[in-house]
Amino acid sequence: MLSKKTKYGLKALTYLAAQKGNKPVQISEIARHENISQKFLESILLSLRKTGVLGSKKGKGGGYYLIRDPEEVLMTDVMRILEGPIAMVPCVSLNFYEKCDDCPDEVGCSVHRLMLKVRDSALDVYRNTTLADLIP
Amino acid sequence: MLSKKTKYGLKALTYLAAQKGNKPVQISEIARHENISQKFLESILLSLRKTGVLGSKKGKGGGYYLIRDPEEVLMTDVMRILEGPIAMVPCVSLNFYEKCDDCPDEVGCSVHRLMLKVRDSALDVYRNTTLADLIP
């Protein structure tokens, strides 16, 4: 299940991408437009800023803005920041790999092989979708 | 993230599919072989029986067995039983559809459109994989 964090984050990013120009947009404006709890959105935008997707400007006329053009923001990056691993199981994760403690043989594991296929299909989607594709 | 329920369920199904013949296999045997808590596995196999994937036989020499040939057990069915919806968001789910209460316009929703693509790619995998493909 997609977390609300990711859902809200994607909506906020799309909202920013749809702006004319690249002026900072206030959190409150995004929250209002997208029906998101402002405080929750704060923490989401903060994590997007810390990972280099967004920039922020303080003071009057401040807010958040995209660092790069929407065409250059890949869904692989966004999803990993917001949702975490793209793989459904750590043992098939590219960026968050972890060995299963319960299964001795990774190659012979049926779950491993199935989830590898699922991961590849999801990666294929995320690698070929940018923030620009999400703008309505 | 894949739940342990699904993980264990898939392992148990694969174990049963790999059996010669189709004699009932005891829960305890499966649990031992696959490092699964026996009690937890009980409830998983039970749900697979109630949904027509497995059959069971009581008494001495009893246990669980596959109802159909492994080639005829689709991952779409197994995943829906064990993990629930294949879609990451209810508003793009085929079998578990639910409208989002927070977003007014489904067609204009960026999350909706992205998750539709992800669902389709996952479905493509599950529809073309049977239990037989999981046997090592």
Add this chain to the structure above:
DNA sequence: AATTACTCTATCTGTTTAATAGAGTAAACA
């Protein structure tokens, strides 16, 4: 200097997951 808005930490509640315990029931076999 005052305002505005971002930054950060801490806390809280509800839900879900995973696991466990234990009593009950049904079928097989001697």
Add this chain to the structure above:
DNA sequence: TGTTTACTCTATTAAACAGATAGAGTAATT
């Protein structure tokens, strides 16, 4: 027919996580 074996079901629990909220603090603009 009775005993064994193994499945069936309900209830309970602990841990983890998601989602949301509160409030004090800091930085930049006018």
